Amino acid sequence: MITSLLRQISAPDTAKQFAALAAGAPASAPLSLRLDLSVPPSDWLHLLPTGQPWWYRARPEHGEFRLGIGHALHVESAGSNRFAALDGAFAGFRRDWRRNGPALAFSGFAFADDNASPLPNALLAIPAILLECRDGACSVTLSTPAGRLVQALAEWPSWLAHTAPREMADLRPGRPQALADRAWMARVVAALRDIGSGRLDKVVLTRCRRVERDTPFAPAAILAALDVQQPGSVVYAYGNGRQTFLGATPERLVRKAGRQIHVDALAGTAWPGSPALADDKNRHEQSLVIRAVVDALAPWCDGLPQVGQPEEHPAGVLRHWRSRISGIGHADGSLFDLVRALHPTPAVGGFPSAAARDWLAAHDERRHGWYSGGFGLLTADGDGEFSVALRSALLDGNTAELQAGAGIVAGSDPQQELAETEAKLGTLLAALNPDRQIARSSRQA
Template identity: 40%
Template structure:
């Protein structure tokens, strides 16, 4: 680890060399000296090679946390291990998260390699669709919500990259152990940066599907009819129905390999992965729930769907059912955010968002906050939108909990990150699957209105599952 560095790309410049690994290790060793036993949390950040981010997830040990976020623009965050893991439960889960993260952020000191801009520490994680949605089976390790302040955090924008180590002085740490971990991670990154295609090929993922168990269409039809009866009774305007496909494999699945294949889900999807002991939750989400940077906020309504094909966009725009379903989501978002914003901007006519196999009605919504409202406060106001729950929101969520045969877990819940300034980005966990042992549970849903056709709604869920199933080797 004492040879020359590897290329590190810089925007608008010729590629530069990262400092040699030995030099980076010396810097970290010097900063750790005398600091490990001090109270407080220390985050050290050094430059790192630009490499396929999935390779770091492959290095997650049994029992360790792993988190992953990547946008279609090439930006990514990968966390391995945890300095602090916040497990949330019950109706006060947002309050728990705000209080505990604020206390930890207040104890944190950030130091960086000379010449680097200090990155903001971040918690990464997610929440179940509703309280109690993740209290059974393999979902139990995820719970009502959990967020991680990673021990190791790799950041890349596709041109430059950094690696941070975050340590709590109250933990029993030794410089030798930390430096050994650092050397191994730098070596993995350098190798992957030099031969990225080979690194991705080495992720594995040779398990093959041997059985697929889909919900029979007649049971789905009964589920839809029950929702239509509830709507006809005047209690609801919309309820989202969800189902899953259970896929059994010849061997255990490699989350990092599947995650790399999810890039095929399309340019509008952001990829997530959450690794817990014995299970992993992977997402390729097309729907931004909330993004807050300073006082600028953005979100979107994504509801109303049809399969791709000639003239399908025209059919979708003319569909009374889909336009009504979409408008319910727009109204929910505008009503929840308007009191907090000086103004909200959105088009009164939806656009078409084209995804793999599907078209959606899409309305971007942007605004300027009146005050420095934390992204978690915005998230709590918005979730669940009618795109995943129903109208009215609270009653529809209760109906789903009482009537859906299989718990949703984190499917259709919010996933993302936030920092000490209250900025953050959260997406809706759609196009997702839960990996556990030799099984993958692939989720999909459809918004049910009074005039919904169960057969067409079932076909819509098939289209929504298709990209995940293809990445799993099912159906192509």
């Protein structure tokens, strides 16, 4: 497959088609050339690169897999205007974008606008090489600024020649967590006290677990495991050449297709051995999320957003309540306008949103990478979809920081909330340990 791909990228006709796109274009104008590939369907994980930034987004249940390698153009931002900055930059890219077919950009952002981590707080990038498989058909889209066309054609083959290893080994035995568990449950008690006093209705508290192995983690092996484990979720990743942020999320933040807007209201969790998903606590959590999403979305819609009936939504061994909310957006509203209006939903922050954010800041809530932020795919027409970045791990060499959260509302039981986060962490732990020996490590942790 690599040989066929390299031959197509290096073909004289590819250079000719690019020259036609570039004719008269400003040096900064993005050029994108889409080529159909006569190759079997693939998840592309064997082509994860070393030394280049990369993006991965898959919907395994739908046979949809995308891998972006390198950055043709990118922009970073942080602070209270981060979404507006990405929106403006992407509008500039789109204005001069020359392409012979569909072309895409990726984006990711952290939960808080001042989050400090190895990743940019907010990032948008047009990948230099985009490999796609959808509905059994595969393609490659090559992108570069017009002024770098000659250099790009020379660079791309070498990027595909250096791929990351896929070998994995067992996790090291975990360290005792009893003290950290008690501290986390004490935070739950503090949250319940403030909920009882009326300061807020819900707050989402997260737990972090650090795991190690003797050799560096292999993102390709972990993503392959997640594709199998959670085919109905969005499996996602971003790698910067050293760290990798990856996970599998069941929750859509927002999708925009023309003026059609679709949002998931997702809350409440059940797992084998847990209380029923239909209990009062889970239904109350779900109602708070629906209320907040409708209130946030309404100013951007013509008419009141429509709320679908709650349904059980599987995510591996976990199940959640999900209600689909839809609306007709204003003609002048952008995808980033909707992201700014909706993030953070009560599913990852709390309710009311401002009170929950203040509570989390006052209690030193820390979230790694882009956990509970967003991961998005955008079209050259300005449409696209963002998912909430859940069930995630931040990989750095032979260490991984896993994070999971639980929504605390009136009636929450600290021990049960701890068990919920354990169940969520378990989905990533299982993917990190390919030899199914995770049960032993979990007991030792």
